[in-house]
Amino acid sequence: MPEDHQNSKFAPASERKTRYEFNKLQKRLRRLVGKAIADYNMIEDGDKVMVCLSGGKDSYGMLDILLSLQKSAPIDFELVAVNMDQKQPGYPEHVLPEYLDGLGIEYHIVEKDTYSVVKSVIPEGKTTCGLCSRLRRGTLYGFAEEIGATKIALGHHKDDAIETLFLNMFYAGRLKAMPPKLLSDDKRNIVIRPLFNCSEKDLLAFAEARQFPIIPCNLCGSQENLQRQMIKQMLQGWEQQFPGRIDTIFGALGRVSLSQLADSDLFDFINLTLDRSTPLEPVKAESSAASDTTEVEIVNAINIA
Numbered sequence: 001m002p003e004d005h006q007n008s009k010f011a012p013a014s015e016r017k018t019r020y021e022f023n024k025l026q027k028r029l030r031r032l033v034g035k036a037i038a039d040y041n042m043i044e045d046g047d048k049v050m051v052c053l054s055g056g057k058d059s060y061g062m063l064d065i066l067l068s069l070q071k072s073a074p075i076d077f078e079l080v081a082v083n084m085d086q087k088q089p090g091y092p093e094h095v096l097p098e099y100l101d102g103l104g105i106e107y108h109i110v111e112k113d114t115y116s117v118v119k120s121v122i123p124e125g126k127t128t129c130g131l132c133s134r135l136r137r138g139t140l141y142g143f144a145e146e147i148g149a150t151k152i153a154l155g156h157h158k159d160d161a162i163e164t165l166f167l168n169m170f171y172a173g174r175l176k177a178m179p180p181k182l183l184s185d186d187k188r189n190i191v192i193r194p195l196f197n198c199s200e201k202d203l204l205a206f207a208e209a210r211q212f213p214i215i216p217c218n219l220c221g222s223q224e225n226l227q228r229q230m231i232k233q234m235l236q237g238w239e240q241q242f243p244g245r246i247d248t249i250f251g252a253l254g255r256v257s258l259s260q261l262a263d264s265d266l267f268d269f270i271n272l273t274l275d276r277s278t279p280l281e282p283v284k285a286e287s288s289a290a291s292d293t294t295e296v297e298i299v300n301a302i303n304i305a
């Protein structure tokens with residue numbers, strides 16, 4: 001919803017309802033972004049945050065919410081918007097500069113023809129997104145150093161993190177997702193994902209309401225990443241059948257029991273030793289821990305017994 005439509009007292013009921021729903025959505029997104037920033041110490045006093053704008057719904061939403069949080073934050077930090085023009089044919093170069101000029105914030109457009117590199121390396125018909133994203137990330141990391149940015153903000157959200165978890169399990173045999181905060185391998189940059197707690201559904205609704213001038217990401221002619229699409233459909237199917245399942249899986253990302261997995265690099269299985277020095281605790285009839293016991297734990301306990 002454009003800001004100039006938000007304040008009329010005499011608007012028709014349908015418009016007031018739309019405004020009410022929009023305000024609720026905006027508050028929810030602000031709260032979830034604020035929580036992610038606080039929980040993972042994403043932004044600190046004096047930070048210069050480079051906000052990466054692709055022209056997609058998520059990065060527009062991220063910039064919008066960060067700008068509004070900046071106004072009420074108890075700390076001082078800078079926001080600099082950066083877009084990378086990868087020279088895809090038909091890329092509408094004017095769209096982001098016009099939008100960012102309207103906001104009156106500092107921004108940079110980094111021009112680099114990664115499109116030609118990707119096209120020359122990846123055979124026709126294969127998905128190009130993997131290499132394209134790696135080249136983009138490399139350029140953005142370098143640019144962040146050039147402008148003295150202390151954090152790089154990317155617009156990935158909760159659904160991206162969960163999809164990545166399943167992609168890694170299904171196709172790479174690894175248990176890893178997409179973290180809310182990441183130190184680059186060379187330790188020269190810190191990436192943050194302020195939308196980590198936000199759902200794609202909310203971001204889509206927010207982008208529609210705010211009428212962001214979306215630039216499609218398929219100008220390069222790349223096929224959508226079919227594996228990711230398949231995972232997305234699988235998750236949506238589960239969610240329809242078992243409402244709340246996506247949130248349950250998302251919660252699991254923050255509650256990891258290393259001793260219940262099998263990675264010897266992360267948990268020392270080799271040197272497990274008995275310790276019977278403390279007296280055995282009597283079994284309580286009504287344990288306060290019972291409410292923390294999940295169905296899965298109960299089933300496991302029965303199986304073990």
Ligand code: SF4
Binds near residue numbers: 132219220
């Ligand atoms: S759709 Fe095209 S521009 Fe977007 S990430 Fe994939 S290859 Fe890159």
